[in-house]
Amino acid sequence: MSGPTHVPDYRCPDRNRRVILARRPEGIPQPEDFALDEVAVPEAGPGEFLVRNLYLSADPAQRGWASAESNYAKPVPLGGPMRALAVGVVVRSQAPDVREGEFLYGWFDWQDYAVATPAAIFRRASEAVPLSAHAGLLGLNGLTAYLGLTVLGRPMAGDAVLVSTAGGAVGSLVGQIARNLGCRALGLAGDDAKVARCRERYGYDAVYNYRTADWTAALAADAPGGINVYFDNVGGPILDAALRRMAVAGRVVQCGTASVASWTETPTGPRNEREVLTRRLVWSGFVVLDHVAQFEAAARALVSWYQEGRLYYDEDVSQGIEQAPGAIRALYRGENRGKKLIYVG
Amino acid sequence: MSGPTHVPDYRCPDRNRRVILARRPEGIPQPEDFALDEVAVPEAGPGEFLVRNLYLSADPAQRGWASAESNYAKPVPLGGPMRALAVGVVVRSQAPDVREGEFLYGWFDWQDYAVATPAAIFRRASEAVPLSAHAGLLGLNGLTAYLGLTVLGRPMAGDAVLVSTAGGAVGSLVGQIARNLGCRALGLAGDDAKVARCRERYGYDAVYNYRTADWTAALAADAPGGINVYFDNVGGPILDAALRRMAVAGRVVQCGTASVASWTETPTGPRNEREVLTRRLVWSGFVVLDHVAQFEAAARALVSWYQEGRLYYDEDVSQGIEQAPGAIRALYRGENRGKKLIYVG
Numbered sequence: 095m096s097g098p099t100h101v102p103d104y105r106c107p108d109r110n111r112r113v114i115l116a117r118r119p120e121g122i123p124q125p126e127d128f129a130l131d132e133v134a135v136p137e138a139g140p141g142e143f144l145v146r147n148l149y150l151s152a153d154p155a156q157r158g159w160a161s162a163e164s165n166y167a168k169p170v171p172l173g174g175p176m177r178a179l180a181v182g183v184v185v186r187s188q189a190p191d192v193r194e195g196e197f198l199y200g201w202f203d204w205q206d207y208a209v210a211t212p213a214a215i216f217r218r219a220s221e222a223v224p225l226s227a228h229a230g231l232l233g234l235n236g237l238t239a240y241l242g243l244t245v246l247g248r249p250m251a252g253d254a255v256l257v258s259t260a261g262g263a264v265g266s267l268v269g270q271i272a273r274n275l276g277c278r279a280l281g282l283a284g285d286d287a288k289v290a291r292c293r294e295r296y297g298y299d300a301v302y303n304y305r306t307a308d309w310t311a312a313l314a315a316d317a318p319g320g321i322n323v324y325f326d327n328v329g330g331p332i333l334d335a336a337l338r339r340m341a342v343a344g345r346v347v348q349c350g351t352a353s354v355a356s357w358t359e360t361p362t363g364p365r366n367e368r369e370v371l372t373r374r375l376v377w378s379g380f381v382v383l384d385h386v387a388q389f390e391a392a393a394r395a396l397v398s399w400y401q402e403g404r405l406y407y408d409e410d411v412s413q414g415i416e417q418a419p420g421a422i423r424a425l426y427r428g429e430n431r432g433k434k435l436i437y438v439g
Numbered sequence: 440m441s442g443p444t445h446v447p448d449y450r451c452p453d454r455n456r457r458v459i460l461a462r463r464p465e466g467i468p469q470p471e472d473f474a475l476d477e478v479a480v481p482e483a484g485p486g487e488f489l490v491r492n493l494y495l496s497a498d499p500a501q502r503g504w505a506s507a508e509s510n511y512a513k514p515v516p517l518g519g520p521m522r523a524l525a526v527g528v529v530v531r532s533q534a535p536d537v538r539e540g541e542f543l544y545g546w547f548d549w550q551d552y553a554v555a556t557p558a559a560i561f562r563r564a565s566e567a568v569p570l571s572a573h574a575g576l577l578g579l580n581g582l583t584a585y586l587g588l589t590v591l592g593r594p595m596a597g598d599a600v601l602v603s604t605a606g607g608a609v610g611s612l613v614g615q616i617a618r619n620l621g622c623r624a625l626g627l628a629g630d631d632a633k634v635a636r637c638r639e640r641y642g643y644d645a646v647y648n649y650r651t652a653d654w655t656a657a658l659a660a661d662a663p664g665g666i667n668v669y670f671d672n673v674g675g676p677i678l679d680a681a682l683r684r685m686a687v688a689g690r691v692v693q694c695g696t697a698s699v700a701s702w703t704e705t706p707t708g709p710r711n712e713r714e715v716l717t718r719r720l721v722w723s724g725f726v727v728l729d730h731v732a733q734f735e736a737a738a739r740a741l742v743s744w745y746q747e748g749r750l751y752y753d754e755d756v757s758q759g760i761e762q763a764p765g766a767i768r769a770l771y772r773g774e775n776r777g778k779k780l781i782y783v784g
Contacts, residue, residue: 354713365705
């Protein structure tokens, strides 16, 4: 196992620190929307297991989980631990097929310990990649990148694939997967350091700083035949501009809407239905949990590229559970460099 | 052949009346955008044939063909005959496989006579349906209804299928095809007479007058599980409202944007990307000419339902080429009752 040198204490101290949702966020969850508490470590009953979390995951999707607006997930209850994925180790088990000492990636929330049933297991860890990579490369992020791009984006070799948040935990993988599939990868990032990183480390053919005025002109020059696949994590004006650069029969994968600060009052923008019609786009919404049946095939492809050195995977690891409440805001501010994790071992 | 009693003169009088595009329309083409002229009947050269038009077709898509805005078709040149489909009879032929006396549906424009090559033939007429029905039921409209619904909409038996312009030349067929496929057909129309006609003649399970305030509430009550397929001919606020009633994994077929008066300055509306994402919609643009390979299969299905009495097809036939310049505006005003044709035999 790579990562911090602190050795986790598997002997189950008697307190469980938790990050609870203290109030309903408006828009992007802020540190003040959360509170830290400490309760007794729960006990696993029949059919359950107790897991000691090691890596807490921070994901843009948590914004939606914390929201009371209509969504694909039930809102996190106020006063309950913040819903999150985490990598942990099983310390007690009364569940069939769950062994003590086993490493799991699952719905264990932002806390030191979780009692769960096997239904909470997202994937079991393997030796194929470092332990923490199960929370990103082989977790929500990697599966989203691979399945969103391949299942909804349907890239063909030679296609021009545009990715927003091109250097992010999902985007950096989308760009590299597109390249591995023989596509031209074009990226959008929010500062010049990320632009450089996307070019140099992730191998994008071209990357644009979307805060500059002329990125659409540069994109038009680099992809004169239009964009065949747009993998969008941001929505808003960047999406509007990209739609107007799509090739006929292009695919738009709507994976996130990170640029839109609030949906409480629906924001307005240019009407896009004529772009859909005249360009014959296929614009689809992607939620990775719809694609469970394809997780193992996706993980095999990701592991294989990773082991061949054809997929770089980066992590941005904070230390200590008190770092969790600010983690979602940091993601939306683009402050992370790689997959954001909080180590609590 | 059904229709007017006037017997067409196949002997080829020496003048060809034409409806030419006199100026570039702003938005919906108005009668004043066209002019009538009269030129010599052209002669068919080697590889060509001369066709005498009988039924000129008026189609919403002509708005796009006449527009200089980016589109899926080259704009009609100013001063040239207005691009149109028509049913006509071959009066001279120097083209292989085109017989004199044969009835064809093709790109013969708004004029009495056209010289064309076999590439201009859209479909050949058969005895299976009345001659004029080749311009609608088995023409652009019927093929659009069948292929838009089945290929992009992918309806399953039991699905709730919503159709805008439910009583129009395309919509009336979409609703009936949905019913024939075991779906619940829900329609939107612009006046109470059309609403009644949709219910009584086209068999919709429920139809709403979209000019009334409460149609979304009625729709919500009639389709509590949401809309599985929305076949949209109008765009604009009706589309926005329908998107917010879609079921998870619903399909939106963008077939037209008839409610939007002008795209010269892009109109604004509520942002819809969050609906695409959280409902995991598949929102696709449909242009029938992308689906030529499936035309014959579609026509077979349509003929079969028509002959079984499971598909009503209505026409709204005007007499005389001077009726053509106002025909597109009439379509956008919803004045037609059935497929709009101009008889010029």
